[in-house]
Amino acid sequence: MLREHEIEIRVRYPECDPMGFLHHSRVFIYFEMGRTELLRASGGNYRQWEERGLYVVVVHAECRYYQPARYDDLLRLRTIVKRVTAYKIEHEYLLYRDGDLLCRGNVTLAIVDRSGQVQPVPEEVRKEFEASESKVG
Template sequence: MPQEHTFDLEVRYYETDGQGVVHHSNYFRYFELARVELLKQVGHDYADLERDGYMLVVSKIDCRYRSPARYGDLLRIHIRTTRARGARIDHEYRIACGERLIAEGHSTIACIGRDGLVQRIPEILELDEK
């Protein structure tokens, strides 16, 4: 699995509150989108994993808000995998608008089977330690 991925996303109107500021809940959606995009980078998607019996569930997640993002802002979303072995994947996130830091976060993802029991992550998701 690649360690890092960065992509741009323009803030959409429906992601904002009455003041035109991105609602805090959307940052967790941005983090999820980052995980999806990182997986696509290696030619896989969540549907492939689920079809093979691997369910990736959020075990822990946090976000530190630094500066408000607003409708129309172009966000640069960066994800970095810090650990991926056993049944666990840890990520760090950084969202910026130009040079302005918007938010930072961390997540721990657990791998479970269809039966709900913890299982090892598939080999394609293991962190390349090179």
């Protein structure tokens, strides 16, 4: 499992407020794009989890905004897996434009089954994270 991954995102017109600034709520969609592409780059995808009856839900989300983005800006989003526990996956997000940090976010995910009952993070995910953590640390 990759610990971090980056994607480029171009701010589209319908994502902006009437003043041409990226609406604050859209960064959470960007965060979801980042973690989806991190998982895909690691060789997995959420569809595979759903076929196993496991669903990813957000249990905590926050964002600190430093500078605005505008229509047509080309942004770079870095998604980092910060921590994996038996029941949670924590990500950090850094959104840049031309090297300037625009915002920093954190999202904590949990895994539930079809009935909404909390499930352990899949063992292979925990093991891959622990293996990558030992390489880093």
